[in-house]
Amino acid sequence: MSFPSIVLHELILAIIVVLILVLLLIITVLGYSFYSYRILHNRHTWRQIIEYKIMETIVGSDGNDEQNREFSRYLKESSFRVLFLEILVDSGRKFSGAAKKAIDGLFFDFKLEDEAWRRLRQRKAYLVAGGIQELAEMNIEAAIPEIKAKLKDDRALVYQEAQYAMVTFLGYEGLEFLTHFDKPLSDWQQLRLLSSIHHIPELSDVQVYTWLKSTNDSVVIFTLRLIRKFRLMAFYPAIYALLDHVATSVRVQAIRTMQAIENSATIGQFITCFDQQPIEVKLEILKSMKVARSKESEDFLKKQLLDHPETSIKISAAEVLVVLGEEQYLREISQRTDTYDELIQIIKHALQEKKC
Amino acid sequence: MLILIAEDDELILRTVEHKLVKEGHEVVLTRNGQEAIEKIEELDFDLVVTDIMMPFASGIEILSAIKRHGKKVPVIVLSSMGQEEVVVDAFDLGASDFMVKPFSPNELILRIKRLTNK
Numbered sequence: 001m002s003f004p005s006i007v008l009h010e011l012i013l014a015i016i017v018v019l020i021l022v023l024l025l026i027i028t029v030l031g032y033s034f035y036s037y038r039i040l041h042n043r044h045t046w047r048q049i050i051e052y053k054i055m056e057t058i059v060g061s062d063g064n065d066e067q068n069r070e071f072s073r074y075l076k077e078s079s080f081r082v083l084f085l086e087i088l089v090d091s092g093r094k095f096s097g098a099a100k101k102a103i104d105g106l107f108f109d110f111k112l113e114d115e116a117w118r119r120l121r122q123r124k125a126y127l128v129a130g131g132i133q134e135l136a137e138m139n140i141e142a143a144i145p146e147i148k149a150k151l152k153d154d155r156a157l158v159y160q161e162a163q164y165a166m167v168t169f170l171g172y173e174g175l176e177f178l179t180h181f182d183k184p185l186s187d188w189q190q191l192r193l194l195s196s197i198h199h200i201p202e203l204s205d206v207q208v209y210t211w212l213k214s215t216n217d218s219v220v221i222f223t224l225r226l227i228r229k230f231r232l233m234a235f236y237p238a239i240y241a242l243l244d245h246v247a248t249s250v251r252v253q254a255i256r257t258m259q260a261i262e263n264s265a266t267i268g269q270f271i272t273c274f275d276q277q278p279i280e281v282k283l284e285i286l287k288s289m290k291v292a293r294s295k296e297s298e299d300f301l302k303k304q305l306l307d308h309p310e311t312s313i314k315i316s317a318a319e320v321l322v323v324l325g326e327e328q329y330l331r332e333i334s335q336r337t338d339t340y341d342e343l344i345q346i347i348k349h350a351l352q353e354k355k356c
Numbered sequence: 357m358l359i360l361i362a363e364d365d366e367l368i369l370r371t372v373e374h375k376l377v378k379e380g381h382e383v384v385l386t387r388n389g390q391e392a393i394e395k396i397e398e399l400d401f402d403l404v405v406t407d408i409m410m411p412f413a414s415g416i417e418i419l420s421a422i423k424r425h426g427k428k429v430p431v432i433v434l435s436s437m438g439q440e441e442v443v444v445d446a447f448d449l450g451a452s453d454f455m456v457k458p459f460s461p462n463e464l465i466l467r468i469k470r471l472t473n474k
Contacts, residue, residue, distance in 0.1 A: 051367045058461065059374040091367055097460030099371070 046080055050087045057106055058099045075110060082119075085112045086130065089137045107138045120146060128153075129161040136165035144169055151177045160189050167196045172204065178211050178219050185218035190225060200230050212238050217247045224253040228260040236261055243273050243281075251281045259288035267296045274300075279310060286316035290323050298324055305333075311342065318350035327351060357381045357472060358399065362392035362406040362418060363434065368457075372405065375461050376468070389413025393421045396429075403472060404431045405464070408442050416442065419449035430471045434459065 053071055074080045085107075092103050107113065116138065120131030132150060135143040147169075150162035166174035175193070178185075185193075211223040212235070220242070227235050239261075242254040258266055270285045277285065286304075289297045297320070304317040321330060333339055334347040359381050363369045369385055376383050384399065386392040390412035396404070404422070408415040415433055422429060430452040435443050443454050453467050 051370070055367060055370045055374060058371050059378065061374070092458075094365065094368055094458055095371075095460065096458040097462055099461050100458065 042079075043083060046074065046083050047087065049074065050084050051091075054088065054091050054103060054106065057102045058095065060102075078115075081110075081112065081115050084110070085115050085119075085134050088112070089134050092137050104138065113138060113140060116140070117143070125155040125157045129157045132158070132161040132165045136168045139169070141169065156183075159183075160186075163189065164192050164196065167193050172197055172200050175207075178214070178222070179207070181214075181219055182216055185216070185222055190218070190222045193222070194225055194229055197226070197229075200226075200232070205234065208232070208235060209238060212242065217250050220245070220247075220250050221253045224250075224257045228257050231261055233261050233263075236263065240269060243277070248278050248280050251277065252284045255281060255284040255288055259291055262292060267292060267294045271297065271300045279312065282310075282313055283316055286313070286320055290316075290320045293323055295324065298326065302326075302329070305343075305346075311346070314343070314346050315349065318346050322350045357402040358384065359468070360384045360386065360392060360395055360399075360401045360404045360406075362386045362389060362404070362410060362415070364388060364407060364410045368407075368434075371461055372464065375465055379465060387411075389415070389417055392418050396421055396427065397425060400427070401429050403468060404429055405468070406431060406433060408433060408435045408439055408446070416445055416449065419446055419451060423450055432464070432467060432471070 049071065075084070088103060088106055092100060095103060112134070116131050116134035118131070119127045120135060120143065122128055122131065128150065132143075132147055135147065144166075147162050147165050150158050151166065153159045153162065163174075163177060166177065168174070175197070208223060208227070211219050214220050214223075224239065224242075226232075227239065236258070239254050239257050243251055245251055245254065255270070258269070267289065270288065274282060274285055286301075289301065301317045301321050301324070305314050305321065308314055308317070318330060330347045330351060334344045359376055361369060361372055361376075361383060363372070363385075364387050366387075369387065373383050373385055384395055384401070386395055388411040389406075392404075392406065392410075393413055395401075396418065404418070406415040406418050413421075415435075419431060419433075422431065431446075431450065433443060433446045433451045433454040434457060435446075435454055436457050443451075446454065452471055455464060455467070
């Protein structure tokens with residue numbers, strides 16, 4: 001056997017092997033694409049079937065036997081049940097009243113609780129979060145201990161959903177986690193939680209004071225928003241004390257809250273603390289004065305307009321003076337010969353804003 | 357009565373449609389704002405129910421189109437939480453009523469009855 005013929009023979013073999021591998025790869029890719037297409041197509045068809053079922057339930061028509069049989073057949077598939085559960089949770093957020101009750105009824109009629117429990121015990125964060133959401137939506141109180149344990153999960157998706165679920169189940173009492181919560185509470189999460197609390201029990205003072213003293217700024221800010229929502233006047237002195245807080249964002253929220261639950265001392269307190277505050281807080285104070293429309297702040301505002309070195313403060317002060325009806329005073333200042341150009345422009349801008 | 361529903365959520369659209377048909381109304385469905393504006397130009401509706409946020413044109417643009425064409429038709433706006441400012445704009449443009457999602461379809465029917473009985 002000569003050397004070149006061996007090489008040629010092996011080369012042909014190698015080419016055949018490569019071709020077979022390429023063919024296998026093509027078959028695999030085609031197979032996978034077909035599988036993905038089937039899943040997508042199924043999900044689309046299933047979504048239509050499920051939404052039709054939900055719509056039928058809401059409007060109170062039972063559908064025909066054939067449709068019901070077909071629906072029952074689909075229900076035997078686990079992925080159909082998971083999609084059904086997802087769509088039900090989503091639909092529950094679109095309707096209220098009798099429609100919402102009808103949707104809730106579907107959870108139990110089709111025994112979707114087991115599916116939700118299974119998801120709660122999965123490893124992947126999005127599945128666990130989905131399970132929490134579904135159990136809370138179905139109001140399965142037996143899930144509270146397991147969901148409560150998820151408050152300590154390190155994954156934001158899981159602990160945020162657990163926080164929301166606890167508040168959905170227990171209302172204000174569900175906020176207990178705030179006492180030891182050391183991660184940032186996002187603005188979105190704060191709004192979700194706030195929108196789910198409809199009542200504050202009478203004996204809530206101790207907890208609210210604890211949260212106001214939290215080392216977690218986002219917990220303090222959330223508490224201030226809670227106080228604003230429920231106009232909890234009793235906390236006014238504690239909020240005033242927050243004007244010395246290290247975080248500017250907390251001070252800004254404290255100003256907003258003081259304005260929301262203002263009393264006869266509020267404007268005076270704003271004026272007293274003004275000089276010690278950073279620019280963001282000063283601007284917030286001026287915004288609050290604009291809302292309060294108190295004549296008590298008039299002299300203070302005139303002083304800021306004339307003497308404050310910051311242009312943004314001058315602009316805000318001029319705008320509040322316009323709201324207080326001091327247009328004539330502003331016109332006089334702008335017409336004086338010793339008034340500098342920048343101030344004239346600021347006053348013109350404020351008067352113009354009023355016209356707009 | 358001929359009612360236009362402009363809503364991009366299929367479930368809401370179908371549910372409201374069924375409720376209204378059950379009440380004996382004739383219903384035209386549109387899934388985006390542009391389509392709704394075209395229908396408004398084409399037909400004379402007795403009432404319009406529109407979502408605020410929709411593809412191609414918003415509920416506010418639908419209200420503007422109604423005003424531009426001088427059509428006197430009551431409009432119920434469906435909004436989501438946090439869209440209060442847009443709702444104020446909608447009233448400035450002539451909206452007759454609004455409902456915040458999640459909403460009750462039964463209540464929507466009552467409001468439609470109230471508006472069309474005037």
